[in-house]
Amino acid sequence: MNRDTTLAKVGEFKPIDLLAVAAAREVTDGDVVFAGTGLPMLAIGLAQLTTAPSAVCIYEAGSVDGRPVSLPTSVGDARCIYQASVASGLFDVFNQLQRGKVDLAFLGGAEVDRYGNVNTTGMGKYGIVPEKRLTGSGGNSDINGLAKKTVFIMVQEKRRFREKVDFVTSPGWRVPKWPSGEMVHKKEVYNRAFRGGPEAVISNMAVFRFDENGEMYLDTYHPGFSPELVKENCSFDLNISRVRGETKPPTLGELDLLYNTIDPEGIFLP
């Protein structure tokens, strides 16, 4: 299908559009993708309609390779299994994950550290009486631990990109090894089950990747931002020396698909 490949100019797209498009570009055709509620659903939908038509989408509530004609609002949604190859449950799809069948996963979080450890459990002091309770891990930690590659979609704020997260919900490249809690490379904890980890973090300002030591660096900054501005919005000393330039904006064709085919009702794209 011929789609308009003209790049949208600043002002012609919203930050959320670029998040969805940048995330979709992380999918390789043929990937088995675990996606969560929200932006990940837009990203996998867009990838399947453009560069990755044979990507398989798994939702953790138990839907395998659905072909929804109406956007699900959550992974448990009845819409997920329309034309699915299998409707099962958590035990089936999480076992596929543990078995090593998942190539890529889209995840989110409240805060992230320089090694890609993510917190979705609690802010401040944790323990039997937590200071500020969040949702908890869900499948985030399992998926980040056992998928080959994960991509995080997050809001960029100085307080959310931290030297150390308050609670390691989801394991990045350097993680606590219990019972001591010493921070070691993920490989030392996962042994035979190690198969990768966070590949990218996509925020409303930039795309970040991880170097050989598992440390986050700036890969591209979104149109309208600069490496310095992105660095100012990180609490840790962000490596901006490897920056490749600006993030490619959405094309008019991608925006058309997002607004008119994938989310015409305005559920995640109001």
Added chain:
Amino acid sequence: MAKPKKMTLQEAVAQIPDGAMLTFSGFTIWRRPMAAVYELIRQGKKDLHLVEVNGGTHSDLLIGAGCVKIWESCWIGHELFGKIGANLARRAEAGQVIIEDYSHVQILYRMAAGSMGLPYLPTFASMGTDMLNPAYDNLKTAGLRDGSNPKIPKKKYEIVSDPFYGGELLHIPAANPDWCIAHVQMVGEEGTVRVDGQLYSDSEAIKASDNVIIVAEQVVSEEFIRREPTRNLVAAHQVSCIVHQPWGAHPTGCFGCYETDGAFIQNFFKSTRSQEGLDAWVKEWIHDLPNFDAYLEKLGITRLEKLRANPAFGYSTTVKRGTRA
């Protein structure tokens, strides 16, 4: 094994004692036994110990209403309609409810081990996280891992070496809840259970539990439900009692029957962030109504009809979901 008895919702829920360990069918805001949860609150249950593969509107409400002492799970919220479980957060931050955090796979495996009659299952899931931080073993901190409650394992987890292939992994203890309350689409009059759509973790939750209350949209003859046994999830001898309660998962959704009532859940989330707000909501929607039929009448047929699923898809094609269409 005696055939499961058909009961009213009131009778079924009355069997659950204070302090019981309880689990549920469904996933976040889908196919939760809401009618039974309202009845648990109406009957004033106390000190419940929830062990659930994930939480949602049902457990946040139950916790807000003061029925729960311990919540062991991995997640709570209302998906798109409320980003956190505000009632759990408020009560945990006040020291009124103990949270024990497991990951999704870990808590699923607790239930799966329970359903298999095993004491534990091994897994690689969520190693290298603070779920395993000994300082955050909250049941231990509370002194509840002393063996006095047979439903609470003496350890949260164990890191073990793999005796066969090398390396380390986790052992996660089984959970065997006293009760599972499951809302399903269909049950035979002798108790054969059918679930349509995603099965979530219903099989594990039902089979792990000592007693099972099945609340069904439809009760049909056994002859009918046994025409296609491959579509059935659980046999009658694994069920304790049956309740017929159409729309009994509202405001959560039920595949093939009705949509999640997002506007209702959003309103619940917004109006119950304070204890005063929660108390007012519980008074209006539970205590001021004699039963679930009165609740459905209060909702009104027009609202419910918009949620009804289109049989071609299994979901509603008329409910307004986003900001445009």
